[in-house]
Amino acid sequence: MKALAGISMRLLALTLCALIAMTFFLGKHCSPKTRRGLDRLRSATPWTPVYAAPNSVKLVDIIPASLSGESNQDSEPFLAIQTANPQVMVASAFTPNPVSSSGNAPVYVSQDGGNSWVLNAITPVPRMTCDITHAMPTAENHPRGDLHAGTLACAASITLDESESNDVSSSSVMNVQSTRTNVDQPFVRALGFSSADHIYVGLNDFNQPNGRTATVDVSLDGGATYKSFPIEARVTSGQDGPSVRPAVAADNTVYAAFFGWRKFDGKTATSDIVVVRDDAGAAGPNSFQALRDPSDKLPGRIVVKRTPIPWSNSPTLGQERIGSTLSIAVDPNQSSTVYVGWADRGSKGNIYTLHVRRSTDRGLTWSKTDLPHTTISNATNIALAVANNGVAGLLYQQLAAGRWVTHILQSRDGFATVQDLILASVPANTPVEQFLPYLGDYDYLLSVGNEFRGVFSASNSPDLANFPQGVTYQRSANFSTKTLTDGSGNPVAISIDPLYFSVPVVP
Amino acid sequence: MKISSSYLAGILGNALLASLIAAHPQGQSTQASLAKQSSIVFSGTVSQLGAASFAGVPQSTNTVVVHVDSVLKKPPAISLKKGDNVTVELKDPAGFEQGTQATFYTDGWIFGSGVAVKELGHDFNVGGRAPASEAAPSQMEGQISDQDLQNRLNSADFVVIGRVREVRRWNVPKSTTPPRVSEHDPDWHEAVVEVQSVLKGGQVKGNKVVVRFPGRNDVAWVHSPKFEKNQQGIFCLNREQASGISSEKVGGRQVYVYTCLGHGDSLPMSDAPRVRALLKN
Numbered sequence: 001m002k003a004l005a006g007i008s009m010r011l012l013a014l015t016l017c018a019l020i021a022m023t024f025f026l027g028k029h030c031s032p033k034t035r036r037g038l039d040r041l042r043s044a045t046p047w048t049p050v051y052a053a054p055n056s057v058k059l060v061d062i063i064p065a066s067l068s069g070e071s072n073q074d075s076e077p078f079l080a081i082q083t084a085n086p087q088v089m090v091a092s093a094f095t096p097n098p099v100s101s102s103g104n105a106p107v108y109v110s111q112d113g114g115n116s117w118v119l120n121a122i123t124p125v126p127r128m129t130c131d132i133t134h135a136m137p138t139a140e141n142h143p144r145g146d147l148h149a150g151t152l153a154c155a156a157s158i159t160l161d162e163s164e165s166n167d168v169s170s171s172s173v174m175n176v177q178s179t180r181t182n183v184d185q186p187f188v189r190a191l192g193f194s195s196a197d198h199i200y201v202g203l204n205d206f207n208q209p210n211g212r213t214a215t216v217d218v219s220l221d222g223g224a225t226y227k228s229f230p231i232e233a234r235v236t237s238g239q240d241g242p243s244v245r246p247a248v249a250a251d252n253t254v255y256a257a258f259f260g261w262r263k264f265d266g267k268t269a270t271s272d273i274v275v276v277r278d279d280a281g282a283a284g285p286n287s288f289q290a291l292r293d294p295s296d297k298l299p300g301r302i303v304v305k306r307t308p309i310p311w312s313n314s315p316t317l318g319q320e321r322i323g324s325t326l327s328i329a330v331d332p333n334q335s336s337t338v339y340v341g342w343a344d345r346g347s348k349g350n351i352y353t354l355h356v357r358r359s360t361d362r363g364l365t366w367s368k369t370d371l372p373h374t375t376i377s378n379a380t381n382i383a384l385a386v387a388n389n390g391v392a393g394l395l396y397q398q399l400a401a402g403r404w405v406t407h408i409l410q411s412r413d414g415f416a417t418v419q420d421l422i423l424a425s426v427p428a429n430t431p432v433e434q435f436l437p438y439l440g441d442y443d444y445l446l447s448v449g450n451e452f453r454g455v456f457s458a459s460n461s462p463d464l465a466n467f468p469q470g471v472t473y474q475r476s477a478n479f480s481t482k483t484l485t486d487g488s489g490n491p492v493a494i495s496i497d498p499l500y501f502s503v504p505v506v507p
Numbered sequence: 508m509k510i511s512s513s514y515l516a517g518i519l520g521n522a523l524l525a526s527l528i529a530a531h532p533q534g535q536s537t538q539a540s541l542a543k544q545s546s547i548v549f550s551g552t553v554s555q556l557g558a559a560s561f562a563g564v565p566q567s568t569n570t571v572v573v574h575v576d577s578v579l580k581k582p583p584a585i586s587l588k589k590g591d592n593v594t595v596e597l598k599d600p601a602g603f604e605q606g607t608q609a610t611f612y613t614d615g616w617i618f619g620s621g622v623a624v625k626e627l628g629h630d631f632n633v634g635g636r637a638p639a640s641e642a643a644p645s646q647m648e649g650q651i652s653d654q655d656l657q658n659r660l661n662s663a664d665f666v667v668i669g670r671v672r673e674v675r676r677w678n679v680p681k682s683t684t685p686p687r688v689s690e691h692d693p694d695w696h697e698a699v700v701e702v703q704s705v706l707k708g709g710q711v712k713g714n715k716v717v718v719r720f721p722g723r724n725d726v727a728w729v730h731s732p733k734f735e736k737n738q739q740g741i742f743c744l745n746r747e748q749a750s751g752i753s754s755e756k757v758g759g760r761q762v763y764v765y766t767c768l769g770h771g772d773s774l775p776m777s778d779a780p781r782v783r784a785l786l787k788n
Contacts, residue, residue: 064619065621066622067584067585067618068586069583069584069585069586070584075726098618099582099585099614100546100614100615100652100654101651101652101655101770102654102655102658103614109563111563112562116620118561118562118563118564118617118618119619121615121616128726128730130691152691152727154691154726156748156749156766156768157748157749158691158727169565170565171617171625182687184691185689185690206687238688239687239688242689242690264688311688313725323690324690433724435728435729436723436724436725436726437690441690474620476586486586487588488586488588
């Protein structure tokens with residue numbers, strides 16, 4: 001009996017040892033995609049999560065395996081989802097053509113819901129864009145979705161191309177439909193129509209008279225023709241801020257938000273946060289004039305008046321520049337509900353503070369103060385989206401304790417209660433910036449079905465502790481030694497990569 | 508002296524490529540030209556016809572899967588090695604069958620879990636003859652390729668060897684377009700370059716030129732050279748087109764102003780033999 005007990009104890013001890021060894025082995029050698037306990041799913045902020053943690057968060061470094069040797073600063077990512085088949089997506093970043101300085105700048109294409117991505121050099125810009133955004137609406141006559149892009153090519157002058165591709169998996173270069181110079185930061189949104197997609201490109205157009213530069217380019221014929229609508233009605237400091245952001249609801253309501261610069265001294269823009277609206281897809285003669293401010297009866301509702309926005313085109317927030325982060329999102333099924341978010345100067349020690357406000361009456365009135373949980377210090381790259389069930393999503397990147405921390409918040413009640421997930425927390429001092437923007441002047445968030453999907457850029461150091469929700473790398477990485485290799489075993493320097501994510505919308 | 512492994516590998520790659528070209532006397536100039544145009548050159552064996560080696564590549568009758576036997580040229584960022592399978596979009600699939608061995612001169616096409624390329628040309632490896640061993644990248648990280656440099660030299664108004672004597676900020680005169688505040692603001696600077704020799708272009712009066720360049724480290728200008736005082740090098744220059752002000756006075760003399768904006772516009776002196784050779788083409 002004693003002998004039997006001894007054997008049992010030995011067996012138990014052996015089993016325990018095996019389990020411990022297996023746990024250790026799996027921790028070291030299993031796929032980089034690793035799940036952590038629920039305690040790691042939430043941020044360390046004092047906010048109280050009220051929803052159950054999601055079943056599945058997907059986070060993928062989208063640099064393909066065959067580009068494992070690259071060490072570019074792939075910052076300022078963007079994302080388009082094919083609405084009819086959300087397995088198909090296009091992402092972009094400041095990624096150069098990998099083989100030639102005269103070859104076309106590439107985009108990333110996924111046809112399996114973001115699990116894998118390929119690089120396809122189809123934009124009309126040589127080598128690398130210096131701004132790119134896009135949308136991919138679908139309709140009956142183009143069920144595969146037309147990709148509509150706004151790109152800047154930077155050479156002796158800066159040139160905007162508004163272009164389209166009707167098959168992002170082909171190698172055909174996108175067809176340029178409109179081009180002009182002297183504009184900044186095109187931001188594309190679109191609504192699919194059988195006859196022809198409606199495309200809205202927010203941009204800062206220096207060709208507009210009187211320094212009223214905030215503009216929306218509108219095409220109601222799939223990009224065949226564009227018409228520019230200046231949306232600034234007030235006197236400016238000589239121009240508006242770079243960011244002009246449209247948002248489109250399914251009922252043809254189009255909002256746009258911009259920074260109305262009233263004064264600029266080189267370091268601070270004293271700016272109104274302005275929202276305009278059009279109720280007919282900007283098809284009428286007086287587009288974007290549906291909202292007027294009670295103070296001066298001019299088109300464009302002033303959400304916040306004359307707020308100081310720091311402008312710094314050098315590393316200021318960590319290694320990132322600041323000055324023009326802005327986002328607007330409309331409830332896709334309830335166009336009277338719209339959110340706007342921006343950053344301005346915070347208090348001492350707080351360089352850049354995010355704010356979110358909401359209107360539930362089509363932009364006529366706005367919350368007087370920031371929504372709860374949305375005054376966020378030392379943060380940038382705000383991106384808002386609203387899911388089909390009305391849940392609002394807020395993506396941002398915050399500099400905290402020497403790290404860039406990427407959060408996504410969700411709320412079904414105007415951020416009174418939130419679920420806060422940290423997607424990445426990476427050292428802010430490595431890698432050293434190659435150029436500005438370090439992470440991007442924007443990142444992006446979209447809703448599709450019961451998911452929030454988005455992209456952000458971050459250090460690609462293969463350290464699972466940096467990615468509390470787990471992560472998948474396509475490129476060659478060793479998570480045990482925390483090193484990147486070129487696929488042949490040679491070390492590759494840590495750099496900034498674009499990361500795609502999908503997070504289930506809270507019910 | 509520290510010599511990196513990629514540098515040595517580059518030399519080895521170039522040597523192998525050169526020996527391969529030399530082995531085809533009748534087509535030497537064609538192959539040399541193809542090798543220069545190509546971003547990826549490798550030798551391999553066709554394993555599948557009308558197929559693709561990874562998801563995301565549109566397969567057609569012109570695509571074949573090639574098992575890589577040796578890599579002769581590739582950019583450092585590309586992960587490609589002996590034993591990999593590459594999708595090649597052929598110009599004409601006639602003459603190719605399973606087991607065909609050839610050297611492929613190609614340009615990059617799609618990059619995913621594998622590499623897909625477009626054929627620029629090929630040499631059948633008769634009797635299985637192929638380069639003896641695998642070479643690593645023939646292009647160093649950050650180095651402009653011969654083809655890109657050739658294009659740049661062709662489009663330059665002037666190519667000079669010179670030394671930077673002065674660097675200063677250039678403020679756009681108020682009479683021109685009002686300055687615009689943008690993240691892409693170039694923050695123009697000027698370098699006064701003393702010209703030591705002209706490799707392309709005519710005489711330079713007074714042996715000095717003003718070169719305007721963006722001082723900003725914005726993404727728009729990341730590939731533009733940033734000049735420093737006493738820097739010596741080879742500079743590819745174009746008549747100023749960015750600001751609309753194409754001349755100014757230097758030492759009491761009105762001189763043309765040039766810009767230096769692109770990747771490869773400023774090269775170290777060590778590139779002089781390469782530049783001279785390319786300019787002869």
